[in-house]
Amino acid sequence: xxxxxxxxxxxxxxxxxxxxxxxxxxxxxxxxxxxxxxxxxxxxxxxxxxxxxxxxxxxxxxxxxxxxxxxxxxxxxxxxxxxxxxxxxxxxxxxxxxxxxxxxxxxxxxxxxxxxxxxxxxxxxxxxxxxxxxxxxxxxxxxxxxxxxxxxxxxxxxxxxxxxxxxxxxxxxxxxxxxxxxxxxxxxxxxxxxxxxxxxxxxxxxxxxxxxxxxxxxxxxxxxxxxxxxxxxxxxxxxxxxxxxxxxxxxxxxxxxxxxxxxxxxxxxxxxxxxxxxxxxxxxxxxxxxxxxxxxxxxxxxxxxxxxxxxxxxxxxxxxxxxxxxxxxxxxxxxxxxxxxxxxxxxxxxxxxxxxxxxxxxxxxxxxxxxxxxxxxxxxxxxxxxxxxxxxxxxxxxxxxxxxxxxxxxxxxxxxxxxxxxxxxxxxxxxxxxxxxxxxxxxxxxxxxxxxxxxxxxxxxxxxxxxxxxxxxxxxxxxxxxxxxxxxxxxxxxxxxxxxxxxxxxxxxxxxxxxxxxxxxxxxxxxxxxxxxxxxxxxxxxxxxxxxxxxxxxxxxxxxxxxxxxxxxxxxxxxxxxxxxxxxxxxxxxxxxxx
Numbered sequence: 023x024x025x026x027x028x029x030x031x032x033x034x035x036x037x038x039x040x041x042x043x044x045x046x047x048x049x050x051x052x053x054x055x056x057x058x059x060x061x062x063x064x065x066x067x068x069x070x071x072x073x074x075x076x077x078x079x080x081x082x083x084x085x086x087x088x089x090x091x092x093x094x095x096x097x098x099x100x101x102x103x104x105x106x107x108x109x110x111x112x113x114x115x116x117x118x119x120x121x122x123x124x125x126x127x128x129x130x131x132x133x134x135x136x137x138x139x140x141x142x143x144x145x146x147x148x149x150x151x152x153x154x155x156x157x158x159x160x161x162x163x164x165x166x167x168x169x170x171x172x173x174x175x176x177x178x179x180x181x182x183x184x185x186x187x188x189x190x191x192x193x194x195x196x197x198x199x200x201x202x203x204x205x206x207x208x209x210x211x212x213x214x215x216x217x218x219x220x221x222x223x224x225x226x227x228x229x230x231x232x233x234x235x236x237x238x239x240x241x242x243x244x245x246x247x248x249x250x251x252x253x254x255x256x257x258x259x260x261x262x263x264x265x266x267x268x269x270x271x272x273x274x275x276x277x278x279x280x281x282x283x284x285x286x287x288x289x290x291x292x293x294x295x296x297x298x299x300x301x302x303x304x305x306x307x308x309x310x311x312x313x314x315x316x317x318x319x320x321x322x323x324x325x326x327x328x329x330x331x332x333x334x335x336x337x338x339x340x341x342x343x344x345x346x347x348x349x350x351x352x353x354x355x356x357x358x359x360x361x362x363x364x365x366x367x368x369x370x371x372x373x374x375x376x377x378x379x380x381x382x383x384x385x386x387x388x389x390x391x392x393x394x395x396x397x398x399x400x401x402x403x404x405x406x407x408x409x410x411x412x413x414x415x416x417x418x419x420x421x422x423x424x425x426x427x428x429x430x431x432x433x434x435x436x437x438x439x440x441x442x443x444x445x446x447x448x449x450x451x452x453x454x455x456x457x458x459x460x461x462x463x464x465x466x467x468x469x470x471x472x473x474x475x476x477x478x479x480x481x482x483x484x485x486x487x488x489x490x491x492x493x494x495x496x497x498x499x500x501x502x503x504x505x506x507x508x509x510x511x512x513x514x515x516x517x518x519x520x521x522x523x524x525x526x527x528x529x530x531x532x533x534x535x536x537x538x539x540x541x542x543x544x545x546x547x548x549x550x551x552x553x554x555x556x557x558x559x560x561x562x563x564x565x566x567x568x569x570x571x572x573x574x575x576x577x578x579x580x581x582x583x584x585x586x587x588x589x590x591x592x593x594x595x596x597x598x599x600x601x602x603x604x605x606x607x608x609x610x611x612x613x614x615x616x617x
Contacts, residue, residue: 028161029058034197045079049097051124054189071476075448077108082449086456088240094121099137109148112179114439118172119179127187145181154183158191170203176326210342215350225295234261235300241345242431255374264428274374278307281423285377297321300344303333309591378613382602391581398425402610404560412450415441417499418467444473454486462488481573482544495580496532540575547575
């Protein structure tokens with residue numbers, strides 16, 4: 023066998039496991055691994071401006087395409103702690119991501135050496151595995167185990183901490199003899215599929231809730247096939263949005279308290295049976311369990327056994343990979359359809375579509391400053407079915423999910439459970455790495471955009487073009503809206519008179535000049551203050567992106583205060599604006615308003 027440094031073995035393993043996209047920052051304690059990457063040449067590295075940003079880039083890359091595993095690298099101490107938010111975002115949404123941190127030499131770990139921190143203990147609650155590798159001979163096996171864990175069961179991130187002397191140590195290693203460890207996935211049995219179908223077909227108004235596990239399993243086509251065999255409406259969760267295209271006749275809309283459609287909630291409240299596949303019954307989807315479960319039976323399919331019954335006990339639980347469960351369900355459903363024993367759910371499916379044609383939110387407003395709904399209407403016009411949207415949290419995400427359209431899996435990339443501000447920009451850069459040449463559009467409020475705004479320079483340096491739509495009301499809009507219950511508007515305004523700002527009086531009063539900042543970081547930027555200018559601005563942004571190969575920011579100046587539809591239960595979502603009454607009120611709705 024060949025004798026080599028452990029870091030050279032790591033890089034060889036990364037290549038063999040197919041993880042060749044890395045994001046990070048070099049430093050003294052991780053320089054050995056960087057030297058191995060330089061010598062090898064097969065790992066592409068994107069230099070971030072902040073290690074948290076690097077972790078979100080790796081996360082976005084992992085989400086962009088089935089099978090991707092982004093790699094994040096940083097030096098010891100603060101680099102590791104900077105990664106924690108990234109690990110949390112990945113763990114919460116079941117995303118594989120491999121983090122490496124440099125560390126002080128083994129003999130120094132208990133001596134409070136410079137930037138030596140027990141990152142293993144800090145990261146353990148947020149990873150499938152966190153390990154400080156103390157013996158050089160353990161390195162290949164630890165990396166091999168990391169890949170197996172990331173791919174087995176519910177996916178998630180791993181952190182491996184590498185002391186400097188362990189990185190430099192020589193070991194015997196033969197990459198040609200290395201093989202990835204087998205990945206086990208639980209599979210639904212024939213009997214379980216039969217029971218689930220028995221329960222579904224005993225109901226009059228069944229629904230399929232499609233979670234992010236379907237997208238993780240790369241099983242969206244199977245979901246659509248299953249729904250079409252049964253002719254049963256589908257409700258995607260926020261993480262499952264795109265598993266069935268928005269223009270499919272069985273797409274019933276999203277359900278929930280915030281990122282939901284009025285017609286989706288109405289259809290759900292009429293249902294009497296739900297089979298949830300690869301979902302986790304998130305609280306923003308369900309509201310209170312009592313209201314959500316009232317009057318209906320549930321089957322829950324999930325790859326992680328401890329997810330079954332975590333939020334509420336279903337009438338029947340199946341531990342299975344979503345794709346493998348759908349294989350079994352499709353087989354049984356096909357047999358029953360051929361035998362003519364499936365109920366006819368066409369009237370129920372049609373009623374869900376009729377609701378889509380009646381219960382639409384208005385988007386066409388001509389106000390100046392603009393209402394956010396008009397921005398999403400113009401985005402629907404400007405960006406087609408091929409578009410991948412990237413966003414995290416805030417009124418921008420909530421309203422965007424209510425108004426935008428998604429036409430396939432991994433075309434809505436969202437930090438759903440953790441929702442860290444600042445995630446959107448760096449994650450979008452990772453998505454661009456994972457989807458070269460495709461249209462990527464990020465969506466941020468002004469505060470999300472200002473967190474980690476420095477990562478725009480990464481897009482300029484590495485020529486990672488995408489369009490970043492910033493809806494700017496100079497407010498912490500979601501927090502301001504939640505403060506209404508406390509009858510306060512306290513420390514949530516970001517507005518100030520910027521003595522250096524350019525443009526209109528309104529833009530000056532909004533504080534941070536995002537156009538100047540973006541341009542100073544090497545990107546292009548356009549400010550829009552009138553709704554009729556949005557379409558031309560998006561067209562110009564495409565042209566600038568194509569010409570300069572850099573991120574292009576399109577900032578829409580909004581009215582300061584807008585309340586977005588939301589509530590505490592599925593049956594009490596408050597609509598702050600009038601619903602659409604004519605087709606002209608919602609011209610980009612998938613289903614035209616029924617006059």
